[in-house]
Amino acid sequence: MSWFIGGGILGSMIRYMNHYSQTEALVQILFLWSFILVIDFVVSFSYTLFPKKA
Template sequence: MENARSCKPEKVKYGRDHARQEREGWLRHLLLWSIGCSLLGLMILLIGDPARTEVLARTIYLWSIVLADDFVISFSYTVWPKKEKKQASL
C-alpha cells in the first residue's frame, strides 16, 4: 500500500509548467471567490438592511482585492517565467 503523500502531484518550481500551475490555481481561486461572493450576496439580499449587512459587503470587497492581487501574481509568471536556480559550483 502506497503512502498517501506519494500520490500528490509534484509541484513544478520554474518555467512554463510553473506558470500553468499558477494560472490553474488562480482559476480555482476565481471559482471559490464566485461561490463565496454569491452566498454573501444572497444573504445581503435576503436580509435587506444595508446597516446590518455592511460587514458582509466589506468582506466581498476585501475578497475581491485579494483575488485581484492573486491574478497579478499568478499571471506575472506567464509574462516573466520563473527561472531555475543555478547550483553553486565548488
C-alpha cells in the same frame, strides 16, 4: 471557483436582508475577497509575462 460560491452566498444574504447597516460587514468581506482575488491574479499572470529563467 470558491470565490463565486462564497460571493454568491454572501450576495444572497445581503440581498435577502436588504438593510445596508446590518450587512455592511458582509459587504466589506466581499470587497476584501475581491481585492485578494485581484492580487492573486496579478501575481499569477506575472509568472506568464516574466517566467523564471532556469
